[in-house]
Amino acid sequence: METTAAPLNYLNNGHGLASWLLTRDHKRIALLYLWSITVFFFLGGFFALMIRLELLTPAADMVQPETYNKLFTMHGVVMVFFFLIPSIPAVLGNFLLPIMIGAKDLAFPRINLLSWYIYILGGMFTLVAAITGGVDTGWTFYAPYSTSASNSHVITAGVGIFITGFSSILTGLNFIVTTHRMRAPGMTWFRLPLFVWAHYATSLIMILGTPVIAITVLLVAVERGLHLGIFDPALGGDPVLFQHLFWFYSHPAVYIMILPAMGVVAELVQAFSRKNIFGYTFVAFSSLAIAIIGFLVWGHHLFVAGQSTYAGLVFSIISFFVAIPSAVKVFNWTATIYKGSVSWDSPMLYAFGFIGLFSIGGLTGLFLATLGMDIHMHDTYFIIAHFHYVMVGGAIFGYLGGMHYWWPKITGRMYPEGWARFAALNIFVGFNLTFFPQFIVGYLGMPRRYAMYAPEFQIYNVLSTAGATILGIGYLIPMDYFTWSLKYAPLAGDNPWGARGLEWEIPSPPPTENFTATPIVTEGTHQYAPSREVGIV
Amino acid sequence: MSEAHPGYQPPPVAIHPPGHGHTPHHPYLQHHFDNMEQQAEASTLGMWTFLVTEIMFFGGLFMAYLVYRWQSPLGFQEASHHLNIYWGAANTAILIISSLTMALAVRAAQTSQPVRTQIGWLVSTMVLGAAFLGIKAIEYSDKFRDHIVPGPYFQWEGLYPKPAEQFYSLYFAMTGLHALHMVIGLGIMAVITWMASRKTFDSEYYTPVEVAGLYWHFVDIVWIFLFPLLYLIGRHYHAA
Amino acid sequence: MFTNFPFFPQQASEQAAQIDALYFFLIAVTGFFAVLIAVLVSVFAVKFHRRHGDEVGVAIHGSLALELLWTIIPLGICMVMFVWGAQVFFHMTRPPKGAMEIYVVGKQWMWKAQHRDGAREINELHVPIGRPVKLVMGSEDVIHSFFIPDFRVKADVIPGRYNTLWFTASKPGKYHIFCTQYCGTKHSAMIGTVTAMDPSDYQVWLSGGAGGGTMAENGAKLFADLSCNTCHLENGQGRGPVLKGLYGKQVLTTGGQIVTMDDAYIRESVLQPQAKVVSGFQPIMPTFQGLVTEEQLLQLIAYIKSLSEPTSSAGTGTPAPDATVKK
Amino acid sequence: MSGHVAPKSMYYAVFAALILGTALTVAAAFIDMGALNNVVMLAIAVTKAALVVLFFMHVRWGTRLTWVVAASGFFWLLILFGLTMQDYLTRGWVDGTWR
DSSP states (O other): OOTTTSOOOTTTSSOSHHHHHTOOOHHHHHHHHHHHHHHHHHHHHHHHHHHHHHTTSSSOOSSOHHHHHHHHHHHHHIIIIIIIHHIIIIIIIHHHHHHHTTOSSOSOHHHHHHHHHHHHHHHHHHHHHHHTTOOOSTTTTOTTIIIIIOOSSHHHHHHHHHHHHHHHHHHHHHHHHHHHHOOOTTOOGGGSOHHHHHHHHHHHHHHHHHHHHHHHHHHHHHHHHHOOOSSOGGGTOOHHHHHHHHHHHHHHHHHHHHHHHHHHHHHHHHHHHTSOOTTHHHHHHHHHHHHHHGGGOGGGGOTTTTOOHHHHHHHHHHHHHHHHHHHHHHHHHHHHHTTSOBOOOHHHHHHHHHHHHHHHHHHHHHHHHSHHHHHHHTTBHHHHHHHHHHIIIIIIHHHHHHHHHHHHHHHSBOOOHHHHHHHHHHHHHHHHHHHHHHHHHHHHTOBSSOSSOOGGGHHHHHHHHHHHHHHHHHHHHHHHHHHHHHHHSOBOOSOTTOOOSGGGTSOSSOOTTSOSSOBOOOSOSOOOSOOOOOOOO | OOOSSOSOOOOOOOBOOOOOOOSOOOTTOOTTOSSHHHHHHHHHHHHHHHHHHHHHHHHHHHHHHHHHHHHOHHHHHHHHTTSOHHHHHHHHHHHHHHHHHHHHHHHHHHTTOOHHHHHHHHHHHHHHHHHHHHHHHHHHHHHHHTTOSSSTTOOOOSSOHHHHHHHHHHHHHHHHHHHHHHHHHHHHHHHHHHHHHTTOOBTTBOHHHHHHHHHHHHHHHHHHHHIIIIIITTTTOOOO | OOOOOOSSOOOOBHHHHHHHHHHHHHHHHHHHHHHHHHHHHHHHHHHTBOOSTTOOOOOOOOOHHHHHHHHHHHHHHHHHHHHHHHHHHHHHHSOOTTOEEEEEEEETTEEEEEETTSOEEESEEEEETTSEEEEEEEESSSOEEEEEGGGTEEEEEOBTSOEEEEEEBOSOEEEEEEEOSOOSTTGGGOOEEEEEEOHHHHHHHHHHHOOSOOHHHHHHHHHHHTTGGGTSOTTSOSSSOOOTTTTTOEEEBTTSOEEEOSHHHHHHHHHSTTSSOBTTSOSOOOOOTTTSOHHHHHHHHHHHHHTTSSSOOTTOOOOOSOOBOOO | OOOOOOOHHHHHHHHHHHHHHHHHHHHHHTSOOTTHHHHHHHHHHHHHHHHIIIIITOGGGSOHHHHHHHHHHHHHHHHHHHHHHHHHTTTTSSTTOOO
């Protein structure tokens, strides 16, 4: 058809494997990431499916506990470090952040490419660990089990995570410098799209938190390999110190996953209500507040770990504080829809789903921040349900919503909207069926990481496994029609949604350097109607 | 050409052609930057951001040190007596001198001094860095000789064997990581020296030297803290 | 096939009622907000559904009053949750004086319990109802966590130290014990049963199960076998401090610290004698690391504790750490 | 482009101060000042680090952003130390705490 006659864009400007593997174009690197995280996503999903199948019955009949322990460990490691953390930032952030601020590229294109190679290298280590026998420590690598007791491939997996950490650091560094130094004339801080604010906040966590997990897993590897006594009490160490260091990163890491999704949802809500965000500054600053306060709450993972009562109080109250900016965001998104021109296109369906599911995820977080309550719920399925509501209901819904919204920009093609809506509904139903029963079975007391469980928990596990099957199918549908759309779907045009923002001003797919000339920005994003100050109370 | 959603189309944002008829492009200006200043600012900001991650990276080790020193102050004091304070002090001085030569190397590039001067300062920095590593190697081999390397062969004659082993665990972890940074620093310096020899740097373009200098000074700062924490604190105390 | 479809675990301890009350409060509040948001989003989505292709929304930039409203109200509600949760937490972390002590050791992959009068059990725990029970727990290998869902109590069991939890069982019956901190291959098999019994039944059970002396008696025997008594003489002439009457008191160490003579300090002093030496003594005690098991350590502690108790009847509380001994 | 060019004399002065600091801290190590030893050592180390950051690393003439970035690293380090130590230091503050 018209492909050969198409104007030069980032996709057809250079052919062959080398033009991709040596590219310094942020858009091509984003696609490299897209491929690799999709592979890891389905790998992690496969582990999840095995977990759910095993849990269909109380006994360990499909796989032995040994194997089961490796399955949930690999599920956690792959999903957290190789899918959720890079997902939105490395794909959508990489692709859009420079365009949204009116830059030709990220500040350090070579480092951007390097970070992808580092990611792949770390991924290889983890894959090697998985193939040669797996790791059975849980993704949390708690000492002294990981340093002394486990006889699985802890060091290989640890090195994989250590390496991948640097990929995350370099991405964050690139985003921060780019946001500070590469904005187009007129693109002031308070005209930045909220997607950019969210990624800026995310990057802060990446550069401030990731090095701590890097040194921590390194110390676990060193303790395991060289018997330096850091965390194992038998060698004089303190296992609770490991937990402090681990959660210093790993709690904020949750915000690495959710903040970019919040940024995506802010864009979706505006674009599909054709209305600027309600309370821009509050939404923008709540991202920063989440990033910063998020660093002060890690001790709520240690409420039953023998932390001092005083420290428990401090971490509990700060954990409640971090709920506030999240609530502010939810309320502002909701208010944005009010008096909008609301379309029900598939990206907006994901945004609706996000708001609902993230609310449940966030609100159940309050249970866990409540000191007395957490004692009962700690390490039960209640926690599992809570963080899957945040990470799947939040991060993955945001990711899929963003993919559907920007797919026409990335590929230049639309996708079948009917299928997309069906898939969104499918995922929503499957997700809730999978994880809602886990709240109940968690309160009943079913502990996490159990290959075998008490028979009275079975009904909920059966529901959960049924839901997981639907959810799994739901994930395959977009895979299918996105692939199909690359060749057969109608061309999208520059701005299929009638949305506002610099990315919709340029051709789809964008040219290699994004802009033919530096744009001059005169107003904030998503200004659809003539400005009118309205208070509604 | 099918429009999925015909109807409303927003007015376009003003995209201005490149109007500023500036000075011709510097050969080292990368295509996605507007000018040399933006490029230099981005690079130094990038390095500073990286150094922040480095602070947190070492921070995890310092955290472990803080907790364990607090848990067994006497054991750590006792253990620190077996470090050679003179080698430590000498190494501190060496690193400080190397920081000076590094700063002067940056200044030499900044003021467009001859390549010989630039290379002179850079090479002195590298020689001093290598000297530091040499002394470190002597210290390490002493520890191996005295069997105070943590692990199955660790032997401790005095009091507090457990905290002592832990002290040396941390000692090797911290100084080892620092030494690794020194090695990387030497590698960077070698590249910078090579670039300097190609007459790369002058007052118009000296960002790589400056950025490498930031890294070098940071590694110096880490040592400035490691020296008192490992060698000096508790030196005044004498066990019975 | 699925005979029961439970929504809530049984309330089998006094703590359970407190936790459940808090749980219902949290469900009510969060449920209200979840429904509120879902309803608002749905209503807006329907009411303001786009009618024609070039329709745009109304430009509303925000409202400070609303922002303040939905910042301050959730914050206030959160503070109520915090205070209530903290109150329950305080109650749950502070065992009452006179609580009956049972010693628990976790190892891969079983729970071992010792009652003070000598009864021992594995993956079982018998407790009387209506009486506070305090578990003093240590681990032989990795971190475990002791969880009784029907009692709503849980605490990690960490190697190298003692953690405690306490409860007052309120309903006779058999309840699950789960290990909730992942501890290796058979983590999910590290389970057991706690049997709550009427006090009279408990006495009957105790008299049937005991044998081989109380914990303190076993500890006394160990104390002699390990030759601790050659230095820790009762007359004050020995090379180590007199241990009689010392438990729960505070002592000054050579390092200048004041430490309370408690389970943790005794444990440390046996395994790492030089860590905190009582002022006035030489750091000459050898380490017993590797010579005593976790269970024997607990027996030694029970013995040393019994030296400070007016009558060494099983299960009396620990004296208050008030008096200070300074050398 | 042009950054601030500091005179050579300044570099030598800072260098002298750093060497002096090193000498002082070594000397102080042999004098028993009790708990004050730790304070003195750390104070000298912080001063030396500040000199390097301000002068050798040109933060003295840097933009406000550079100041913020440099300070935030140390600030976050304090968060890590502070919140972790508030656990360790308060073990046993509340009667009957697990320990």
